[in-house]
Structures are given as C-alpha cells and as structure tokens.
Amino acid sequence: MNPRARLGDISFLNCAPIRWGLADSGAVHDVDMVSAPPEQLSALLLSGDLDISPISVVRYLRHAEELCLLPGIAIGSDGPVGSCHIVSRDPLEALDGRVVALSAASRSTTLLARMLLEDAVGVRPEYRTLRQDVDTMLRTARAAVVIGDDALRVRAAAPAGLTVHDTGAMWRSWTGLPMVFAVWAVRRDFARERPETVREVGAALVDAVARARAHPARVAAAAARGGRARALGEPVLLDYFRTLDYSLGERQLAAVQEFSARAAARGETVSPLPARIPVHGG
Structure with a gap:
C-alpha cells in the first residue's frame, strides 16, 4: 500500500477556506498535512520532504524544471488581494x-x-x-x-x-491581469510514480474550494474562532475570503506568464516559462 501523500498547507488565513473544505469532505484524513509559512513549505517541497504543496510563484518559476502545477487551483486576486x-x-x-x-x-x-x-x-x-x-x-x-x-x-x-x-x-x-501569488505544485518524480494520487489530491483541493465558496459564512465563523484571527472578526474575514481568487484558468496562467517574463527580464529567474506551462495531466 502506498503511503499517504504529504501535503503542504500555508498556515495563514488565505488557506483557511481550503482547510475548512478538506475537513468538510473528509479528504483531510487521506493526506499527511504539514502547516507552515509559505517559504518553509517551498523548502520542504524542493527538498523532497513534501510531495504536493502550495509554493510561491517565484519559487515555482525558479524550479519549474523540477515541478509541475496542479490544475485549477492557485492563490491570487483579480484586483485587491487584502493581504x-x-x-x-x-x-x-x-x-x-x-x-x-x-x-x-x-x-x-x-x-x-x-x-x-x-x-x-x-x-x-x-x-x-x-x-x-x-x-x-x-x-x-x-x-x-x-x-x-x-x-x-x-x-x-x-x-x-x-x-x-x-x-x-x-x-x-x-x-490588466490578475495576480497569482502562489500555485500548488507537485514534484515531477512523485507525479510520475503516483499519478492517480496526484489526481485525487488535486480533485480534493478543487472540491475544498467549491465547498468553502458554497458556505462563506461558515468558513468565516470557523476562522474567526482561531487564534489572532478572532480580533479581526467575521465580517472582515468574510470580505477577505470573497476577495481571494483560488482559480487557475487561462487568465491566471497568462498572469503567471507575464510575471515570469518580467522576472526573467530582471534576472530573477533563468528564463521565462515556455508557452505551455507544465500542468499535471495536461
């Protein structure tokens, strides 16, 4: 039997809706979840200590040859992001x-x-x-x-x-484009060895977003009960969660391409992404 996938989770409020959705579906019990700030998760993914994780778009661009994207999920905004x-x-x-x-x-x-x-x-x-x-x-x-x-x-x-x-x-x-701050990526060796697991985790994450979108007040109430988020209050959290864009469609991929080109022009990455961004299953 294959071990459970090791899944990263950004320990900020921007991933609270996804955590809520994974708990609501029960999918959280099918993975070993590691919660940490984004830079720590990126390091764990690149070192092989995580299999799938959200990763900053800059880290993804700098290591795109080692990673492929999960389809349909990211963290961004089409305008103000709030955080x-x-x-x-x-x-x-x-x-x-x-x-x-x-x-x-x-x-x-x-x-x-x-x-x-x-x-x-x-x-x-x-x-x-x-x-x-x-x-x-x-x-x-x-x-x-x-x-x-x-x-x-x-x-x-x-x-x-x-x-x-x-x-x-x-x-x-x-x-004129949305901004993608983070993407979900999988190590290419893990994707080759366990493609079905990757598809299942990807589907669970997209489902978690849909569940959270269907119950925004419940998500905000749950988040407001935790730690320092309590001081923000449910109305602020509700507005924030509605502002975030978790999609990775054509406009978001175009935004990643644009950011990649600008980063490469500044010498922040080796080269811009290819015209067809590597997406698992794509």
Whole structure:
C-alpha cells in the first residue's frame, strides 16, 4: 500500500477556506498535512520532504524544471488581494533613495513590490530584508512590504500615518491581469510514480474550494474562532475570503506568464516559462 501523500498547507488565513473544505469532505484524513509559512513549505517541497504543496510563484518559476502545477487551483486576486501590501509613511513617488523593508517571509510579494516600485512607479529605493514585524520594520524604513495575516490586520486598521497600497490592485492596474501569488505544485518524480494520487489530491483541493465558496459564512465563523484571527472578526474575514481568487484558468496562467517574463527580464529567474506551462495531466 502506498503511503499517504504529504501535503503542504500555508498556515495563514488565505488557506483557511481550503482547510475548512478538506475537513468538510473528509479528504483531510487521506493526506499527511504539514502547516507552515509559505517559504518553509517551498523548502520542504524542493527538498523532497513534501510531495504536493502550495509554493510561491517565484519559487515555482525558479524550479519549474523540477515541478509541475496542479490544475485549477492557485492563490491570487483579480484586483485587491487584502493581504499583500506596501505600507508607507510617504507617497510611493517619494521613496526614491529611501529605505524600504522587505519581509523575509515572502518571495513573490517582495519581488512584485520591487517591480511595482521600480517599473510602474519609477523609483529606486534601498531595500533591506527583515523579519516581518510592521512596527520594527518601520523603525528604520519609510515603507515596508508585508504579507499574510499581519498584512490583513494592517488593512483592517491601518496605524496612524501609514498608507496601505495593495499590491494585487497595483498589478491589476499596471498590467490588466490578475495576480497569482502562489500555485500548488507537485514534484515531477512523485507525479510520475503516483499519478492517480496526484489526481485525487488535486480533485480534493478543487472540491475544498467549491465547498468553502458554497458556505462563506461558515468558513468565516470557523476562522474567526482561531487564534489572532478572532480580533479581526467575521465580517472582515468574510470580505477577505470573497476577495481571494483560488482559480487557475487561462487568465491566471497568462498572469503567471507575464510575471515570469518580467522576472526573467530582471534576472530573477533563468528564463521565462515556455508557452505551455507544465500542468499535471495536461
């Protein structure tokens, strides 16, 4: 008997609907789930300690030869995302030569923020990568790039003197495309050895999204009972979960291609993705 697939789970609120859906269907009992921040999950997947996992789009682009995508599922937005921000004491146009703190917890959003600041806004800040803590970051910087639950809390109640710039909204305004922050990927060796398992896990994840979409109030209520999310309250979480886009259709794949081309032009990846992105079963 094959062992159960080892499945990554981002330990932020952006994956709370998927966790809820997997529990609702019972599929959570068919996998060994590992919850961790996105950078840790990416490292575990690439080291072979996970079989399937959400992974930042930047990490995927840098290791596309080792991975293929699960069809139909990602984490993104078609406009504001709510949890990936540039928070600034100054107008973005005034950040030329100023210090911008980048979150050590992020690859995709920090690269996206640099693209937006340098290529869309037209400034050249000085960057420092720091542990994500908004107050600490802004002690030595005029702006900070923050992601996840911390960013969601800043959005819900921005501290005095700070302006919150949603990177999903900025990317949409700049390119006309949705933004894909993370994708679900499977190691190619695992996909070759256990294709049916990969199909089953992929189907369970897509089903989990559909279940969560059908019961948004229940998902928000469940999330609001957990840890620091309690302070946000159900209305904020309900709005956030409705904002997130978990699809990976033609527009999202076009957005990944666009991001890939811009990243490659900056030397952040070796080369742009091929015209046909490797998708499991595709």
